Amino acid sequence: MVSDRGLAVLRAIVQDYVASREPVGSKTIVERHAFGVSAATIRNDMALLEEEELIAAPHTSSGRIPTDKGYRVFVDQLSELRPLSQAQRHAIETFLGESSDLDELLARTVRLIAQLTNQLAVVQYPSFASSRVRHVELVALAPDRVLCILITDSGQVEQRVAELGSPVDEQTLASLRARFNELAAGRTLAEAAQALSGEVPAVDPRHAQVLHTLATTLAEQARVQRGDRLVVAGAANLVRTEQDFAGSILGVIEAIEEQVVLLKLFGEMASDQHGVAVSIGRENAPFGLAETSVIASSFAVAGRDVSRLGVVGPTRMDYTTSMAAVRAVARYLSRTLGEH
Known part of the structure; x- marks a missing residue:
């Protein structure tokens, strides 16, 4: 059983590792975070986290990095999502508001998500089987x-x-x-x-x-039904994170190109209390994406089939920002499509 302080230490390790890509040690945590305890106490907390397989040592050093299980606990402990800034919300409304039709709206949407999250972004075309x-x-x-x-x-x-x-x-x-x-x-x-x-x-x-x-x-x-098609943007973001993958990212790219893989994964992801679904690392192994995390949210027009949008990237991802961005854009899409 992990204590409240242990969860706070885990949160600090996730945040610092995502920011720096460097293993995090007890001394760094004491220096950067106001825990009010000694480095020895933090080391004890880290030892318990390691026993729970929430963090691991990538090599012989005092630093630790989150495991897939650790990222999962971190995401599940997010009681609220940090809202996007006023400037970011204005950018969403301005950039997407200039779209002239659905095709342009979705093309702009996927580019915007890639820019906001620095991840590879995907948007599923809505299925309009019930449209008139x-x-x-x-x-x-x-x-x-x-x-x-x-x-x-x-x-x-x-x-x-x-x-x-x-x-x-x-x-x-x-x-x-x-x-x-x-x-x-x-x-x-x-x-x-x-x-x-x-x-x-x-x-x-x-x-x-x-x-x-x-x-x-x-x-x-x-x-013509395009609900089985994805619009993708931000492939360069994925390439820039290649060092976060143990091997080549070629397999990840091939899985994404096989759009049916992502569409099936989207269909099996369950949203949390924020209306966001997150699938991490080994949870994606059946889809050939064991080293990636996928964050998705749904958008829909009343009476129409639900579609998904989201991001794909390494497990070392800024989950809080990405989840907030994906949710905000999905809500904007639902509102915009509902008005039209």
Whole structure:
């Protein structure tokens, strides 16, 4: 059983080791932290922590570093997360508020998280299976080329260029646009795809092939589901921490590139009282990420499937800052997507 002071010593070791990457000794703890006891007393506390396998000696020295179990106890003992500064919160709102659509919003989100945490950041695309089509737009790029735009009530915008094979005038395009909106608007994506794939009466028999091409294109757009895709940023942050890994980080990079691995891990992580999930070191071994820690939080629009965002990095990570940043950005995303 670890005493309250022992937990405080563990917290000091984690914080100092994360900051310096150097093993932490009793003398350093006494000098940097106001425990009000001697170095000998701190050494006794450290011995008990070592017996509990919460800290370990990386080599023959007086210094100790946290183990995976020690990081887990440290994270579980966080009774509250240090809030982001006013400047950081303003940066989130300003940077993400400039996004014009969902794709740009998520691209900006993942870059922002990487900057705030100095870790590799990942954001899962929301699954819009229950979204409904808000509007279908057809824009002529050339007499025989049309940009098909499908917009959902969740802010999802799917765009695809259709090659018609024959020219079509603006009046006919307007009639087709109206027909497709009659068929698709207000329906779920699955319903819209089915309606557009069925028998669609031509507004003009001469344009039956054009109608078929556009309907097929829009149906394919409605079937697109991106909930099984991740947006990733900050790979350079991972490379900079290579010395925190016992071997090559190539295996970590390969696991991240296999996006299904992270998506499965995300799905199995349980959030704590802060709405943040943390998986540390050996807890990630089944996913090929035994030397990493993963911090994630969820964001969602009411009535939609929940998605995750988070960071991946070495176990020597600033958990407090990373957890606060991930939570703050996830809350902003949920609020922003909910408003749209």
